[in-house]
Amino acid sequence: MTAFRCAREKEVADLLHRGHWPQACPAELRAHVDKCSCCTELILVTQTFQQARAEAVVMPRLDAPGVVWWRAQLRRRNAAIERIGRPLLGAQIFALAVSLIVAAGMLVWQTRRGFHVTSWLINLPGALHFNALPPASPPSFEGGIWIVVPILATIALLSGVVVYLGSERR
Numbered sequence: 001m002t003a004f005r006c007a008r009e010k011e012v013a014d015l016l017h018r019g020h021w022p023q024a025c026p027a028e029l030r031a032h033v034d035k036c037s038c039c040t041e042l043i044l045v046t047q048t049f050q051q052a053r054a055e056a057v058v059m060p061r062l063d064a065p066g067v068v069w070w071r072a073q074l075r076r077r078n079a080a081i082e083r084i085g086r087p088l089l090g091a092q093i094f095a096l097a098v099s100l101i102v103a104a105g106m107l108v109w110q111t112r113r114g115f116h117v118t119s120w121l122i123n124l125p126g127a128l129h130f131n132a133l134p135p136a137s138p139p140s141f142e143g144g145i146w147i148v149v150p151i152l153a154t155i156a157l158l159s160g161v162v163v164y165l166g167s168e169r170r
Helices: 009-018 027-035 037-058 065-113 117-127 145-166
Strands: none
Touching: 009 027, 009 037, 027 037
């Protein structure tokens, strides 16, 4: 660039900033720009900066690095959960299939025997020898608390195991 300033430089700069160069420019100003190196350089630099700004505005904005890292961690975690879930789904389908096969077998077995489910349920405690479970001489306190306490203890133990296995951190 030259060290001196042109008298018409401000007028050229004003037209450039408004976006009117060269369409709304008088012919005498265009003739001046063709002769004046200072105005020519001003136009060249200003148009270059305007073009660079227009390209920068069109460029996509990148997310913050923390957001990108968080999304990557979320994708990694979801992929791990999906990998773990596939065998669990297979096990659940297998358990459902086995249960349905057992139920169908029981249904076929009962239909061949005459389908007396109520008599079968009544005879179930005797068939499983539940009468051998209670002690010969029950404790002196009233009620069936001697059956309720072990059942509650078993439920509490199984609940603890389920919560431990279901927790994320071990």
